Amino acid sequence: MSDGVSRPFVRSFARDSVSREEREPNAAMVPPMVPARRGRRGYAGSMRLSLSPREAGALARSLRRRGPTLAALAEMAAHRFGSRTALVVGEATWSFEDLWGDAERLAAQWHREVLERPRTIVAACDGAPLVLAVLAAGRLGLDAWLANPRRIAALDGVAPRDALLVHPGDAPSWHAGPTVAASDVLSSARVPQPRIAGTRRVGRLVLMTAGTTGAPTPHVTKPFGVRGMRQLEGLHRRVGIASTDTVLGCAPLHHGHGVQLLAATLLTGATLVSSPGTRASTRLRLMGERGVTVVSGVPTQLERLVAQVEDSGAAPPTLRRIVSGSEPLDAALVARLHAAWGPVVMNAYGTTETGTVAVATPDDVERHPDAVGRALPGTQMGIVGHPQGSDAEGRVWLHGAGRTVITDDAGRIVDGSLTLLGRLDPRE
DSSP: OTTSOOHHHHHHHHHHHBOHHHHOTTOOOOOTTSOEEOGGGOEEOOOOOOBOHHHHHHHHHHHHHHOSSHHHHHHHHHHHHTTSEEEEETTEEEEHHHHHHHHHHHHHHIIIIIOSSOOOEEEOOOHHHHHHHHHHHHHHTOOEEEOOGGGGGGGTTTSOTTSEEEESSSOOTTOOSOEEEHHHHHHHHTSOOOOOOOOSOOOOEEEEESOSSSOOEEEEOOOOHHHHHHHHHHHHHHHTOOTTOEEEEOSOTTSHHHHHHHHHHHHHTOEEEEOTTOOHHHHHHHHHHHTOOEEEEOHHHHHHHHHHHHHHOSOOOOOSEEEEOSSOOOHHHHHHHHHHHOSOEEEEEEETTTEEEEEEOHHHHHHOTTEEEEEOTTOEEEETTSOTTSOEEEEEEEEETTEEEEEEEEEEEETTEEEEEEEOOTTO
């Protein structure tokens, strides 16, 4: 295959994804909502991809056509989950089949009317327009850059000059390539289009680092690949997201945390309620109205959410999981979250370059809020200057998504589990 993903991997991944009941009709499966304990490894999510042979075949076909990308996951999800709700943004909803259908129509329209030749797509937008733009890029085999729409001017001199730019508001005067307003993406995606031929190209995702306060720097990711798919599957198993879950995502979808959450919900069939830049009171209302069972956000967002609960005095909606990440999690916030929802807090750790590398379970966080747990499948972590896998203390390095990053975090690894000890001077 031209995308670097071997056919044996496609076959083995699809085979491994077939439910155990299909392979062993008499096997008793652990209920997907119940965590299993496995000796010294502590809590381990018992979730596994449960696909029938037909569904596994659909996944294999998507991987062959699209490579291991978001587009492949979306196409597989359309076949597997159909009319079930995939994405909620504001008052608008998309089913899995509608999401992929809109992406295919948008790709066809761009291919015929906007793109004179294959070129990069820069999605400086958020919400459904960003999701559709990224999936359309994947359908066309094109690279997709994800950028903060509030800092679009910072892309001048950074983004490819001839890229197709999906932008909020008016088109920026500095961009020389074709442009599409984010507000036009949704209407274009609903216009019927003749089907277009497939492509052997596999596009990459490009995430922007330091795009909130500093100059944005593009970080080129690879297609998920073998380890990336295992990493994503491992994240799904560790967190335990089920197809029956509704996940409230507080991170914007142009952020690495938001992209990974989108991929996890496409993989599992869970519903994603995207709620970046929303007041805590609105998020709390959405949790009740949409039946949210999992919340994912940074500690600052979680603190505002629990403060809203405390101020209201009302019983909050029940949650199965609260997944924190991207910022340090302190003991005081953990205590408040536990008081409101019980011991359901998990702590994720990673970087834009590596994706999520480790996730601390509720048991880990209850013992030590700074714990970030064990490495996910397909990833590695360690302490600089010490053998990988050894107990040590010092500067943390991470490996995920095919990249190795030496961080500015101090940490201690004991029996394979990492606890963060604070930040180090990057000059040291």
